[in-house]
Amino acid sequence: MKLVVLFAVLALFSEETYAQIEGIIKGGDLQSVSLDQSLDSVSAGSILIVGENHALQIHQNQQLDILNQLRKKGLNVALGMEFFTYTDQAILEDYREGKVPEAEFLSRIQWTGFSYDFYRPQVLFPMINEGAHTVALNAPRSLTGKVSKLGLSALTELEMRLLPPVFSLGRNSYKNRFFHYMGSHFPNKEAGERYFTAQSIWDDTMAWVATEYIKSHGDQVLVIIVGDFHVQFGGGLPDRIRARAPALPVTTFSLINTSGMTLDEIQLEVQPTAGNEIRADYLWLKSGESPGY
Numbered sequence: 001m002k003l004v005v006l007f008a009v010l011a012l013f014s015e016e017t018y019a020q021i022e023g024i025i026k027g028g029d030l031q032s033v034s035l036d037q038s039l040d041s042v043s044a045g046s047i048l049i050v051g052e053n054h055a056l057q058i059h060q061n062q063q064l065d066i067l068n069q070l071r072k073k074g075l076n077v078a079l080g081m082e083f084f085t086y087t088d089q090a091i092l093e094d095y096r097e098g099k100v101p102e103a104e105f106l107s108r109i110q111w112t113g114f115s116y117d118f119y120r121p122q123v124l125f126p127m128i129n130e131g132a133h134t135v136a137l138n139a140p141r142s143l144t145g146k147v148s149k150l151g152l153s154a155l156t157e158l159e160m161r162l163l164p165p166v167f168s169l170g171r172n173s174y175k176n177r178f179f180h181y182m183g184s185h186f187p188n189k190e191a192g193e194r195y196f197t198a199q200s201i202w203d204d205t206m207a208w209v210a211t212e213y214i215k216s217h218g219d220q221v222l223v224i225i226v227g228d229f230h231v232q233f234g235g236g237l238p239d240r241i242r243a244r245a246p247a248l249p250v251t252t253f254s255l256i257n258t259s260g261m262t263l264d265e266i267q268l269e270v271q272p273t274a275g276n277e278i279r280a281d282y283l284w285l286k287s288g289e290s291p292g293y
Contacts, residue, residue: 048224049231049237064121138202148195171239
């Protein structure tokens, strides 16, 4: 079914109808666009953030489509990933340059959870001979883990040095959304505040590393792959990048798995908020299997 204006299409169906809608739409007016059109404004010296469901093969396939389309445009593509901590950048470089075997690399970075197979092609995508890197973006797990349990004040002086310069918590709309989705998991408000601080360290660290990278690699475009919650409505990673580099062009993509969703449910997923915040600049809807973990 062709996407023209999604709301108009949705109005033709009942709530019980399960969606067969697939394609890319603009986050603001929900108009259908091609992949090439959605990437038209992405250029060297800019950042493209792609929000995904982890270990969902259709999303990893879509990421490769985006990366290949950017390369087809003649862009030198670097990749940023939340799965790797910035203190492990040297290990990541050694792996990509073939200095350490994959098994040793995964052991040294303590890869756990879903299979690395989902992300190997993306990690190896940037062309070493063109100076493009795969960038480890995240804060050390030991840091965010300690903050989530004990709070920011529990960090030692050495641990404080691992925080991004001029660290800041996420904005209020992002915090409210975080508590809306995660609040029931916290035993009390104080615990929730600690976890939001850890979440903010995650976002602000990725923003800091990403902006520093693109400042020194202005001939490249940096594509960041991150969990979709960090991207939605601009309050997480996009907000922290714009705070650190207001003039830096940032484009956001939200990959949405429509499997098992009704058309009314899709409408709720894609429409802007009451405050006119859009989920992302572009939304790519596609139906796939459940995540592989």
